[in-house]
Amino acid sequence: MDIIILGIYSFFVWLIFIKFKWLPWNIVSQVIVVTIPIIGLVTIILLLNIYTPSSSDVRTINYVVPIVPRVTGQVTEVPIEPNRPIKKGEVLFKIDPVPFEIAVKVAEAAVEEAKVALVTAEAGQRGLEFEVKNAQAKKAALGSQMALAKKRVDQFGQLAGAGAGRGADLETAQAELATLESEIAGAEAAESQVKQKLSALTAAGEIDTVAQAKAKIAKAEADLASAKYDLEGTVHYAPADGRVANLALRPGVRASQIPMAPVMSFIEDNDQWVVAFYRQNELRYVVPGNEAEIFLKTHPGKIIKCKVDSILWATAQGQMPISGNLPNTQAYGAPEQRIAVRLLIEPQDREMFLAAGVRGAGAIYTEHGTALHIMRKIFVRVSTKTDWFVLKLH
Template sequence: MIVFLTLIYVAALFVLIKLKVLPNSKGTWLSTIVWVVVLFIFLFIPMQWGAPSGPVSIKTRVVQIVPNVNGQVTKVHAEANVPLKQGDLLFEIDAEPFEIAVELAEASKARVEAQAKQDIDNLKATTAQLAQAQAKQVLAQSRFEDDAKLVDSGTVSESRLELRQADLDAANGAVAAARAAVSKAEIELGAVTNDGRIAKVAEAEAKLAQAEWNLEQTKIYAPSEGYVTNLALAAGQRVTSLPFAPAMAFVDTGEKVFLAQIHQIYKRYVEPGQTVEIAMKTAPGQLFTGTVEQMLPVSSQGQAVGSGNLAPTQNIVAEPFLVRIKLDDPTLMDKMAPGSAGVVAIYTDRVGATHVIRKVMIRMTSIMNYLRIGL
């Protein structure tokens, strides 16, 4: 742009000299240097923060598809780079081992429920036996006390009191045995959960639910709208639930965003709501308009990774900050693929006179996109 304006100035000097308005002298031609300095000081340097510019690209999420269970792939339904809707089936894992696990869990639950029912019946029976033993104990104690009074009055002999004592001891022993049987039945029955269910029955039900959930996880579905790319998964391969061994890469097209990079020195006046213009390489000769949606408050260099080591030293550079852009016409985003790149111009509230220069430059960039490969 400086060269373009300088050539216009030189052409103007040439015309004025031909018209003999200005002398054809060394001083006249040296004024070109003054012109360039003026452009730098009053236009191009202020323009860097009054209307900053930087590279912009379209970003989207790439989800690593990692199944929740391990197993052998039986069928792959997804096709590479074919659009999918949320909930579409991607691939299936051999379900037979998990069906067997469900059957085992169902059998275990039935057995535990039967045991619990038997334990409940045993507890009821031993509780009834304890009640009978306690009743006999009360009767034996009453007879012992009555005969003890008769012995004191000389009505009956002490040998009869000894028999009553033996009956009372037997009744006490029966109560103790019944209480032990009730305690054993309670232990066999086990604890109960907060909602009143028998603990071992609740445990069996939870194991069955886990087995059924694992069976459901043998079918892997698309997490959102998008497509699978770089598809290498095939039937017969084994997949794992380990996060470092994803089965496929799923490109999420449900949300795409424009992210621009602005140098730190130029970002101090950038605020949400400011107008932007974008020249994309995939749309030469066109300009997209929008606004600043958000200035991300951190860069990658500001990230501290938690570890057991001391913070390492590093070469510190002034990394650009990311600015999220919102297009005035959101439908334009559907026409551009993630990874599409371009140049953005942000028009701040400062140095408004420089905005004209930036508008000319961004339009020249848009036209030059027909010829230039890089940014």
């Protein structure tokens, strides 16, 4: 564009000073003719960089999900191929499920065993409650007999004192009373013993053995759920639409649930970021919603329409560690870190495939200096044509 402007300017200079000689071609005019384009081009370039800032570093960034298996085991199947589109929910790989199926069966048996123990404990609780009721009923019956026996002893005692009764009858009545007292004492002891067993109740009103049995059932069911969860983890599914690059996982490999050793890296296709990096003094007029255009090396000659989504006002230089030590500042100034601007691709270009890590360039058109936008758009379109040329000597 600069060359085109200089060419047009040179043509008019030739017409005015050389062809038609409307003005004299002397030292003064020559200095003016040379000075005007220099000042003009410098002014245009400065205004372009302020009102329509350009970036030579535009990147496409995808989310990369490290795939770590939930369980450790031997891989039996890898049904996917590298660098091929994968839909969300498709199987990425499978792990030998036999050890985990055995663990599920063991957990199921433990649950059944705990349920049997609960039935036995509840039966024992009901038996103790029945014994208490029997002891109380027996004690009540003996109490009635004892009252009758005491009455007979009193009657026989009165008759014997008056000489109207036999002493043998009094002794028999006293013996029966003593027997009843002994039986009542035994019934009270039996009731006390059973009540003592029932006194060991939990807050839920259950005997310890019942509470323990229920706790064992809860633990066994939790172990069963954990075993089933591990069994489900033997089949790993794609977390989103995407693809796997550099696939090295093969059947027979032992996959391990170590976060620092993923078995593959899954590249998501959705929610791709397009980021342009700018110097910090170029963003004074850039705001969300501004029009933008980018071009990428993988699509020579293609202008991709975008708009500014947001400016990432943060760099590593803005992070100061909080500690009791003084910050370690360098003896020289660190280079200025650039600010990232996130761009959103317009709907008409969103179906275009953009590989992760693609590089290119572009420009943002602010609401100021709109007369210069056409010049910047020409620059962008001329620049993207150069991507057609592949300069290699091998």
